[in-house]
Amino acid sequence: xxxxxxxxxxxxxxxxxxxxxxxxxxxxxxxxxxxxxxxxxxxxxxxxxxxxxxxxxxxxxxxxxxxxxxxxxxxxxxxxxxxxxxxxxxxxxxxxxxxxxxxxxxxxxxxxxxxxxxxxxxxxxxxxxxxxxxxxxxxxxxxxxxxxxxxxxxxxxxxxxxxxxxxxxxxxxxxxxxxxxxxxxxxxxxxxxxxxxxxxxxxxxxxxxxxxxxxxxx
Amino acid sequence: xxxxxxxxxxxxxxxxxxxxxxxxxxxxxxxxxxxxxxxxxxxxxxxxxxxxxxxxxxxxxxxxxxxxxxxxxxxxxxxxxxxxxxxxxxxxxxxxxxxxxxxxxxxxxxxxxxxxxxxxxxxxxxxxxxxxxxxxxxxxxxxxxxxxxxxxxxxxxxxxxxxxxxxxxxxxxxxxxxxxxxxxxxxxxxxxxxxxxxxxxxxxxxxxxxxxxxxxxx
DNA sequence: AAAAAGGTGTTACCAACGTAACACACGGAG
DNA sequence: CTCCGTGTGTTACGTTGGTAACACCTTTTT
Numbered sequence: 001x002x003x004x005x006x007x008x009x010x011x012x013x014x015x016x017x018x019x020x021x022x023x024x025x026x027x028x029x030x031x032x033x034x035x036x037x038x039x040x041x042x043x044x045x046x047x048x049x050x051x052x053x054x055x056x057x058x059x060x061x062x063x064x065x066x067x068x069x070x071x072x073x074x075x076x077x078x079x080x081x082x083x084x085x086x087x088x089x090x091x092x093x094x095x096x097x098x099x100x101x102x103x104x105x106x107x108x109x110x111x112x113x114x115x116x117x118x119x120x121x122x123x124x125x126x127x128x129x130x131x132x133x134x135x136x137x138x139x140x141x142x143x144x145x146x147x148x149x150x151x152x153x154x155x156x157x158x159x160x161x162x163x164x165x166x167x168x169x170x171x172x173x174x175x176x177x178x179x180x181x182x183x184x185x186x187x188x189x190x191x192x193x194x195x196x197x198x199x200x201x202x203x204x205x206x207x208x209x210x211x212x213x214x215x216x217x218x
Numbered sequence: 219x220x221x222x223x224x225x226x227x228x229x230x231x232x233x234x235x236x237x238x239x240x241x242x243x244x245x246x247x248x249x250x251x252x253x254x255x256x257x258x259x260x261x262x263x264x265x266x267x268x269x270x271x272x273x274x275x276x277x278x279x280x281x282x283x284x285x286x287x288x289x290x291x292x293x294x295x296x297x298x299x300x301x302x303x304x305x306x307x308x309x310x311x312x313x314x315x316x317x318x319x320x321x322x323x324x325x326x327x328x329x330x331x332x333x334x335x336x337x338x339x340x341x342x343x344x345x346x347x348x349x350x351x352x353x354x355x356x357x358x359x360x361x362x363x364x365x366x367x368x369x370x371x372x373x374x375x376x377x378x379x380x381x382x383x384x385x386x387x388x389x390x391x392x393x394x395x396x397x398x399x400x401x402x403x404x405x406x407x408x409x410x411x412x413x414x415x416x417x418x419x420x421x422x423x424x425x426x427x428x429x430x431x432x433x434x435x436x
Numbered sequence: 437a438a439a440a441a442g443g444t445g446t447t448a449c450c451a452a453c454g455t456a457a458c459a460c461a462c463g464g465a466g
Numbered sequence: 467c468t469c470c471g472t473g474t475g476t477t478a479c480g481t482t483g484g485t486a487a488c489a490c491c492t493t494t495t496t
Contacts, residue, residue, distance in 0.1 A: 066365070066368060076368065088306075088354060088358075088360075088361075089354055089358055089361075090350075090354060091347070091350035091353075091354040092351060092355045092357070093351060093354075093355060094358060095354070095358075096358075098362055098364075098365050099361075099365060118346075118347070118350075121346065122340060122343045125340045128336075128339065128340050128346075129336070132308075132309035132339075133310065133311060135309075135353070136306060136307055136308060136309040136310035136311075136313070137311060139307065139310070139353075140306070140307055140310045140312060140313075140314075140316070142306075142357065142360050142364065143307075143316040143317075143360065144316055145364055146294070146360065146364055147284070147316050147317060149367040149368060150284060150294065150367060152452090153452070153453090154452080154453075179472090179474090180474070181472085189453080189454085190453075190454055190455080191473085191474080192454080192456090192474095192477090193452090193453055193454065195474070196453085196475090196477085197452095198475095199476080211461095211473085371482070371483090372482080372483070397442095398443075398445095399442085399443060399444080408483075408485080409444080410444095410445085410446080410483095410485080410486090411482090411483050413444070414445090414446080414447085414483080415482095416445095417446080429443090429491095
């Protein structure tokens with residue numbers, strides 16, 4: 001990737017956008033901003049590694065996953081261009097990545113040193129605000145994730161999804177904009193189990209459904 | 219609670235500690251810092267409510283819980299004196315509490331208005347640093363929680379706990395400092411199920427155990 | 437010392453759900 | 467048009483783990 005393409009990319013990220021070109025260039029020159037490239041399927045951070053910089057994805061795709069006892073790998077979260085990594089951990093007293101972070105595609109990442117970041121934060125209220133917003137949004141997603149993993153029965157997960165969609169589509173008749181297969185993946189269950197549970201819910205007169213829509217009856 | 223007891227409590231919290239008395243008193247006077255008391259078992263925030271202030275627990279106990287389809291209530295997280303609430307959400311573009319927050323004991327809470335907080339943050343680097351540390355620690359705990367809820371089998375949860383304890387006690391012979399009942403609660407399963415799984419793991423020659431210790435064999 | 441309370445281990449029973457295998461429908465490629 | 471890939475619905479089977487009931491033990495209360 002050409003050097004100035006990178007510069008444009010860097011400048012266009014949400015985090016950096018509120019900085020002056022001078023700030024950006026100074027930080028690049030003295031090594032506080034650094035771009036690292038990863039090949040497809042490289043580990044970026046191991047579980048337990050210390051987190052000492054903020055990372056911003058310039059291009060590519062990054063996933064957080066875990067491997068269970070039987071060796072099955074399973075993806076918890078995906079990050080794309082403009083997403084940040086480590087922002088929520090960075091200033092913790094135990095700044096350890098809690099899970100393995102790796103690139104699923106060729107990925108370019110901008111790294112910002114912790115202390116340099118701190119300097120920028122307290123010298124630039126707009127930058128501070130942006131940063132706080134970003135990590136807050138991040139934490140919100142985390143919270144949502146927990147809420148999601150806490151649903152124990154498939155039916156609960158389905159109802160959760162349906163209620164949300166029903167609100168956002170403002171109708172009890174919910175148009176599925178994704179395939180059932182994708183829905184199953186989204187709520188983290190087998191497709192067949194989803195299928196079975198939907199059938200049961202129809203028996204219980206909770207819903208009606210066809211290939212691309214579901215109607216909430218209660 | 220007497221007014222000056224409160225002031226001492228406020229002054230002694232991690233967040234506020236790095237502020238000058240003058241800052242504290244000014245903010246109290248103009249209403250940016252406000253103390254609210256809750257009786258035992260009151261709802262502090264409903265699921266979905268907008269979060270517009272940072273809250274610091276001065277005394278009491280606060281829990282985050284959820285109610286499942288069958289009406290069972292189940293606690294996700296507990297907070298005590300000096301813990302903060304909402305810190306990770308506050309500056310999000312969708313600052314909604316993702317779950318119900320309530321007091322489990324009589325509780326006093328210091329509320330700090332978002333904009334007042336922001337003022338303090340960008341005017342006081344030590345305060346900023348402290349705040350970032352706090353919310354980072356918080357996010358770390360969140361991440362850990364996810365990691366925990368993601369363990370699907372009881373055996374995985376147990377092994378997770380044992381490996382952690384084994385490291386921190388620096389021995390394969392792990393002294394249980396809590397009862398098995400408490401351990402079961404900690405990893406979120408029935409006591410009997412824990413008991414059964416421990417027995418199975420012994421059969422599988424993974425562990426040995428007695429009433430107050432467990433030995434990891436692999 | 438007797439009684440009450442709470443932790444522990446065990447087991448029969450059952451609901452939830454992942455696995456695997458099969459049938460069918462649809463849309464694009466040859 | 468046929469063939470293949472992919473999404474979909476169904477079902478038999480097995481595993482995991484929650485429920486409930488009971489026995490045993492230790493500690494605390496009276």
